[in-house]
Amino acid sequence: MDGILLGILFALIAYGMALQWGVMNIINIAQGDLVILGGYIAYFMYLYGIHPAWGVIVSPIIMYFVGIGIYKLVINKVVDRDLFISILATFGISILFMQLMNFAFGADVVLANSGYGTTMLFDSSVTLPNSKIFAAVISIVFAIGLVIYMKKSKLGRAIRATAQNARAAKILGVDTEKVYAATFGINAALCGVAGALISITFTIHPYMGLPYTIRSFMIVIVAGLGNLPGVALSGMGLGVFEEFADYILGTEFRIGSVFLLLVLILVYRRFKLSKKREYLK
Amino acid sequence: MINKNLIIYLSILIFGLIAPFIFPAFKVQLSILCVLIILSITWNIQGGEMGYNSFGNILFYGLGMYLCASVQVGMFFPLAEWTESGGEKTFVHTPAQFFQGFGAGLAVAAIVPTIVAGLIGYSILGLRGHYFAICTLGLGVAAGEISGGIEIIGAGQGFTTPPFPNIGSLEARGEFFYFCSFATLVLTFIAVKSIYSTRFKLVLNAIRDNEDKAEAMGIQTMKYKIIGWMISAFFCGLAGGIMGGLVGYIDSTDVAFDGREMGVFMVLMAILGGKGTLWGPIIGATLFHAFKETFWTFFLGWQYVALGVLIVVIVIYFPEGLMGWLREKYPERFGEVVDEADRKAQVELK
Secondary structure (H helix, E strand, O other): OHHHHHHHHHHHHHHHHHHHHHHHOOOOOOHHHHHHHHHHHHHHHHHOOOOHHHHHHHHHHHHHHHHHHHHHHHHHHHOOOOHHHHHHHHHHHHHHHHHHHHHHHOOOOEOOOOOOOEEEEOOOOEEEEHHHHHHHHHHHHHHHHHHHHHHHOHHHHHHHHHHHOHHHHHHOOOOHHHHHHHHHHHHHHHHHHHHHHHHHHOOEOHHHHHHHHHHHHHHHHHHOOOOHHHHHHHHHHHHHHHHHHHHHHOHHHHHHHHHHHHHHHHHHHHHHHHOOOOOOO | OHHHHHHHHHHHHHHHHHHHHHOHHHHHHHHHHHHHHHHHHHHHHHHHHOOOOOOOHHHHHHHHHHHHHHHHHHOOOOHHHHHHOOOOOOOOOOHHHHHHHHHHHHHHHHHHHHHHHHHHHHHHOOOOHHHHHHHHHHHHHHHHHHHOOOOOOOHHHOEEOOOOOOOOOOOHHHHHHHHHHHHHHHHHHHHHHHHHOOHHHHHHHHHHHOHHHHHHOOOOHHHHHHHHHHHHHHHHHHHHHHHHHHHOEEOHHHHHOOHHHHHHHHHHHHHHHOOOOOHHHHHHHHHHHHHHHHHOOOOOOOHHHHHHHHHHHHHHHOOOHHHHHHHHHOHHHHOOOOOHHHHHHHHHHO
């Protein structure tokens, strides 16, 4: 059960990654660090006596502007360039954020206590912290909201058009530069929501960003770009896998097993495709 | 022309041989520089020439480090007790044992990563672009996390390598490791230079430029990719083994599989110097190391922030590197025939 609730959170982050991957063709290594930064915003609200659940609203607003700032400073210079350049640039941003957060917030593991109780199911054979249920519900609400927004609104349509063919969209009068900035901002805002939820349900630490990047990358490659039910399902699958790995192998191998799983999935996909003489691209 | 090159090489060689005696205080720094140059040259083999940008060469480096130290200890003493007692307190290597162990350790540290590269190469090198980069990134981090959980090599507490035996003067340790790393550097340079003058390099470049076409021309690209990666792994393992002895202490995520430092450094150095050239990584590594050592003390505590900024700046404003910039500026020096009219036309087009 824990794994499924965890997986819903992962799926939310992965959705942001899929969005900017599809639209801008950039893999953002700093994704996880944005999540952690969003978590710290909620944590600070908790420190100042505001209920951290409000972080779910405040953190995406702040993170949206952080995302736009990163886009204006760095990403718009690498967006049309070699793929490797953008990976390396976001890797640099990731290191930068990691360390800045380490200075600003200290290297301690922190958690924003929401004060929610626990729910017992099936004669208390399954215990569920309410905070996790809250997190899962909020992420589903945000995910559905975003899907509707992408389908109905003008900006959403522009984003989808740019994802299909940036050049054609530009010719037809879509300001692609603005669309890219908005996409990056929306992605950062999603990370903010997920981060706030993570700081309520789990713990955050400045160096915990990279595993979240890898998890969301993994979910996206398993589900495929733009396949929302797939993203949700594979997110839950990953969550369950992690809980099992944690239980069977021990906590010290948890992160290691996630990274190893990534390698295995990529290798499996590669062999499957090579039968058709294709390759992952 | 050949004579001129020969003079340059000889003068560098002589400088390298006498450098530790001219600058005795910088011996450790010079050894680290040698290791960094080796890493960036080898990264360049598949990153620059083959177009497979790997974040995972740190895997071979860390593997070499652990293997060299483990063999050096394990040849004479039980490994588990060594790590449990924190190493040097209970067991002492005699000088002969130390050098024999180190030699054997280096041999293992070079050979095993090569085999590992060969084994995983077939599955991993089938990935392209983004996927290869992220997959190797995952490999490096996974190796670090997993080795941090293995008891026999010290798990989270780290692993102390055998201390240098008490022979000769106090300077002997630094000199020994300096000459080790310098010899490996010369070996690497000769090997890579001779590789670059063969058909093998052309094949690698063909893979970089267009792998499908290269395959259509009848080149078995997979074979060449694996061999290229194995060459990288061989020298990375050697460099790791030497670095382990030099640092004297191995920790899974901070020294051996340090993706955040070494793993990024080797990519950054090669890009700074200009990837896809022989001298680029060497110049890049030297510049980077000089920059790092001069300014790191000013940024004390802020190194990673500076590193992050440096990566972003280099990548955005300097992606072709120093050699790429020089080549654009003075193409004649690189033996390229330049048509003046054509060049002018291109400038006007821009």
